Amino acid sequence: MPKTEYLQGALDLLVLHTLALGPNHGWGIQQRIRQVSREALSVSQGSLYPALHRLEAAGLLSSEMVATENNRRARVYTLTAAGRKRLQAEAADWRTFALAIRRVLQTG
Amino acid sequence: MRHPVRNILQRFRQRRRAARELDEELAFHVEMETGANIARGMAPAEARRRALADFGGIVQTGETVRDVRRLPIESICQDVRYAVRVLAASRAFAFGAAATLALAIGVTTAMFTVVDALVLRPVPFREPEQLANLVMGTDRGGTYFVAPPVVTAWRESPVLEAAESALTTTALVEVGETVVTRGLATVTPGVFSMLGGVRPVAGRLFTATEGAPGQDDVVLVSEALWQSVYARDSRLLGRRIVVDGERLTVVGILPSAFRFPSAATMLWRPTNLGHDGERARAYVRFAPGVPREDALRLATDAARRADPKIPTLRAWAYPIAGLEEGYSHRALPLLAGAVALLFLALCANVCGLLLARMTARRREFSTRAALGAARGRLFRQALVESALLGATGALAGVGVAWALVALARTLIPQQLLAQTLNAFDVDGRALAVTSLAGLAATLAAGWLPAWLGTRLHASESLRIVDRGGTESRAARTLVRGLLTAEVALVCALLAAATLLTRSFVNLASADRGLETSGVTTLWLNLGAKAPDEASRHALARTLDESLRQLPGVEQVAWSYGSLHRDSVVSPRSVDLQVRARAPAGRPEGLRYMRRAVSTQVIPGFS
Numbered sequence: 001m002p003k004t005e006y007l008q009g010a011l012d013l014l015v016l017h018t019l020a021l022g023p024n025h026g027w028g029i030q031q032r033i034r035q036v037s038r039e040a041l042s043v044s045q046g047s048l049y050p051a052l053h054r055l056e057a058a059g060l061l062s063s064e065m066v067a068t069e070n071n072r073r074a075r076v077y078t079l080t081a082a083g084r085k086r087l088q089a090e091a092a093d094w095r096t097f098a099l100a101i102r103r104v105l106q107t108g
Numbered sequence: 109m110r111h112p113v114r115n116i117l118q119r120f121r122q123r124r125r126a127a128r129e130l131d132e133e134l135a136f137h138v139e140m141e142t143g144a145n146i147a148r149g150m151a152p153a154e155a156r157r158r159a160l161a162d163f164g165g166i167v168q169t170g171e172t173v174r175d176v177r178r179l180p181i182e183s184i185c186q187d188v189r190y191a192v193r194v195l196a197a198s199r200a201f202a203f204g205a206a207a208t209l210a211l212a213i214g215v216t217t218a219m220f221t222v223v224d225a226l227v228l229r230p231v232p233f234r235e236p237e238q239l240a241n242l243v244m245g246t247d248r249g250g251t252y253f254v255a256p257p258v259v260t261a262w263r264e265s266p267v268l269e270a271a272e273s274a275l276t277t278t279a280l281v282e283v284g285e286t287v288v289t290r291g292l293a294t295v296t297p298g299v300f301s302m303l304g305g306v307r308p309v310a311g312r313l314f315t316a317t318e319g320a321p322g323q324d325d326v327v328l329v330s331e332a333l334w335q336s337v338y339a340r341d342s343r344l345l346g347r348r349i350v351v352d353g354e355r356l357t358v359v360g361i362l363p364s365a366f367r368f369p370s371a372a373t374m375l376w377r378p379t380n381l382g383h384d385g386e387r388a389r390a391y392v393r394f395a396p397g398v399p400r401e402d403a404l405r406l407a408t409d410a411a412r413r414a415d416p417k418i419p420t421l422r423a424w425a426y427p428i429a430g431l432e433e434g435y436s437h438r439a440l441p442l443l444a445g446a447v448a449l450l451f452l453a454l455c456a457n458v459c460g461l462l463l464a465r466m467t468a469r470r471r472e473f474s475t476r477a478a479l480g481a482a483r484g485r486l487f488r489q490a491l492v493e494s495a496l497l498g499a500t501g502a503l504a505g506v507g508v509a510w511a512l513v514a515l516a517r518t519l520i521p522q523q524l525l526a527q528t529l530n531a532f533d534v535d536g537r538a539l540a541v542t543s544l545a546g547l548a549a550t551l552a553a554g555w556l557p558a559w560l561g562t563r564l565h566a567s568e569s570l571r572i573v574d575r576g577g578t579e580s581r582a583a584r585t586l587v588r589g590l591l592t593a594e595v596a597l598v599c600a601l602l603a604a605a606t607l608l609t610r611s612f613v614n615l616a617s618a619d620r621g622l623e624t625s626g627v628t629t630l631w632l633n634l635g636a637k638a639p640d641e642a643s644r645h646a647l648a649r650t651l652d653e654s655l656r657q658l659p660g661v662e663q664v665a666w667s668y669g670s671l672h673r674d675s676v677v678s679p680r681s682v683d684l685q686v687r688a689r690a691p692a693g694r695p696e697g698l699r700y701m702r703r704a705v706s707t708q709v710i711p712g713f714s
Contacts, residue, residue, distance in 0.1 A: 026133065027140040032149055050172045057369060068136070075133040 209501025212454035216507020220538035230430035234304030240425035256381035261414035270302035273388035291372035311360030319378030446608035453601035462553035494554025
């Protein structure tokens, strides 16, 4: 599993990307990141929920309480237009960054 | 955004709902995780335990999320609540510091109010330096009065923008069954526009023609009189009141802040200076741009032409209010200086109190820093705490200032108080300056413990505190230096304040060439009861005999008119003055003469 400090900067990006696929609740986002990364990335709840609320406060996400089948209410997050824009920008940044790292590692 | 208060309330309500929903959200997560664990084949209890453990502390996550959501105002409220608890815990300290600050602010403001009203700004009218009381005299003195043609001549002079007359006297006002004595001024109608900015509370000012014989049965009354005697009766306007036996129609009510020509004036009657034997007391406004000496020379020429009886007298300009260039004019700023120094000393004391608490506060701040409080947060806490202390002190200071000014109004001798035309209210600017200075002092002193407490690593800072204060060298020097400077400052300030007060006492007790102890002055306003000199003498003789028989009365002297108040014997009323002296065991005749020739009568005038 990669060290958490790598993950820290990418958490917003991961959350935004996951929600770009469709609205989801916190647990769903966590499971999705774990599955898609084939168990390589595990986002702790202690980081995930503050991040979700922070992104919502910044207007990148919107949320509403939705009743679930087991008679509970879950908060379901949706990407806003601003969030979609931010996702594109951050994804582009990340690709540039990753490419640069790979290039550095390939030399020598 | 339009209703910030409603906005905040709404956000508080939203926050409560958000907290409930956050709990739900996190519980939902645990439940889903438990379900997933069961699906992987765990026992339900184990599945839930693992889910919770995996969650990494549900409370902590909730707290972190709440921090993201918290409004800045909430944490400030929290700081204020905490500060109140801290101050309540050390009540003696808080009370001492706030009371010292309140005293400093209150005394300084009250003193400034007095000095401002009496010395700095005694005339509250437009361009007061252009206003003057113009008299005719020699360099050894003169009279306050001029002949009406002189006023007319001055009115036409280009060096004077305006020339009006105002004469004060006392009048008997009949209110129902009782009669009260109040200051009355006989003024020319133009006096209000000369002073500028006079607006009646109700009714109107005098018209230009009012004051001519037959048109002078109108009167303006002060709001103060309206309030004290007529209980703010709105029907007073247009009613007739009896003043000195004459029925006068009230045409307007002037604000109680309007005091002219003397602070005691409550009634104004118009005159056009056309009555038989009438005298005038000239108040003028100099035209701008003319050197004062030239203006006075031209005014002298005009007066000599208008009144052939005064070929040798010159025009002199006196300020229309304010202390004379006497001892009080020098003494009051001295006293004010002493009070200003006292203010600094008291502020320094508050700082000292705060600094003395520093060791205890340092420990607390270090502990909180060690427990993970952010430095900025600790700073804010310290600032909120000092601000609370400072604000309490400042608020109490406002109360002290009000009380002292109210006290000054009754304690300052009427003669002194009558020197200002100001309303003599607490000075807002002085209050603002002293409050801000006091607040700044407490903030500065409160900020230091937080800075020292959080400057080092938490562990080191705690170690220092626990070992009994082996501070780093720099911190030790700083604290010692501050305390030494503070004590030195207080000593110096107290010494200076004492010296200034001593000078004030010396000045105040300087021999003024009069023996005033035991002398009592009485005024009798006879109204129309004693119209001529013979009847006045008769009345005085009867009174004189009974006064001399009073135990303790040694001497009695009489005068008509007033010697040390600048009122006059007007044709409408008569002032009879009685001076009685209590026993002092000394020959008195000479002293009496000296008292009679007080500074208020300008000697040398024939």
